Amino acid sequence: MSAADQMLALDTSCKIFVDGGCGFQSPGLHSFIFKPMFTVGGLEFNKPMLLALLTTLVLCVFFWKAFANPKVVPGKLQMVAESGYDFVRRGIVYETIGKKEGEKYVPFLVALFFFIWLMNIWSIIPLAQFPVTSIIAFPAGLAIMVYVTWMSLTFKRHGFVGGLKNLTGYQKGLGAVLPLVMLIEFFSNVLVRPFTHAVRLFANMFAGHLLIVMFTIATWFFMNGMGWLYTPVAFVMVCVMIAFELFIQAVQAYVFVTLSASYISGALEEAH
């Protein structure tokens, strides 16, 4: 099989009004499963993995070029990188955790933001055209890392009992409902949070990719006979979805990082 078959999510011969042809190939779960492209030491590399590694490469090169030899009077690249850095540092970390406590977590959250953002952006980059974060493994890994950071911070800051109180929203004044509240809070904080944290990002990118693929396939599918009448509509929808995704990609990266910051902030909070 050729490389082109690897790249495409549809059979190009499948069109409307073709005699003995096939129906519309709607995208689905299969659009998110990739054959391994090559194998290194028993590890099979597929497209999302390569894109993840490419994300690392691009980010490292970009930030290296921007920040390796920083100037007091910045060049263009440094200025762009600085504004991004400043956005996360001031806009997210200082706002959520506070300047004094938050400074320590700035590198983690800055790396997290740009990593997720770029992994999302692959969705609309020609040839890549796949959001890496729509494979649950990638958001899950990051969410687990945030979870571990958050949990260890909670217990380090408050001790075991204090940490449990922090996680279960312990408040003496609640009286009889306290056990119920503690149960719900524990369930919602400790068990559900990491799951929703990862799935929120995953599902958004998953759905966005599904929509773009569907309209793209539709554009191609209609390119025959009378179908040409519908092609422009589908194509416009592709453009609209791409623009919308560009927005969603940034928003989801922002949401993921803001939530991470607020979890960390909650761990650092004084006991009530």
Place this chain on the structure above:
Amino acid sequence: MNLLQIAAEGGHSEEQNPLLPPMPELVIGLIAFLIVFGLLAKMLLPRINKVLEERHAAIEGGMEKAEAAQIEAESVLQQYKDQLAEAQREANRLREEAREQGVALIQEMRAEGQRQREEIIAAGHSQIEADRKAASLSLRQDVGKIATDLAGKLVGESLEDSARQSRVIDRFLDELESKAPADAEAGATR
């Protein structure tokens, strides 16, 4: 063979749950992130933070320098104003002093003039007194001599008996003098 078929086949053979993370992807994703995180945290962000601080310090420093210059300028201006006021006061003081000195000088000179005038007047008085005394003395001798001569001529003989002669003259003169002070006093009251 197209991807759809591959996917469909793969989907049937492997458990196809989009919420179950496959291990290789999880590990690769974490490694990919940790590389970015490590590079940023250990190398690049400390550098840019240093530069950002430097820039902040440079801007702050420039402002501080400007502020310091302004404060200095103000203090210098104040100093000049003080000096000017001081000079003005000094000039006023000098003028006042000069005026006072002038007044004192005039008074002194006036006093001196007064004193000199009095001295001159006193000298004139004593001179006049001395002249008067000398004149009266010589007049007394002359009058005595003339009177004696005249009397001698009148009696035709020389009155050689000087004792008698002087007694006569003195008596005459005493009479004169007892008249003269009365005249002099009458002249002074007038």
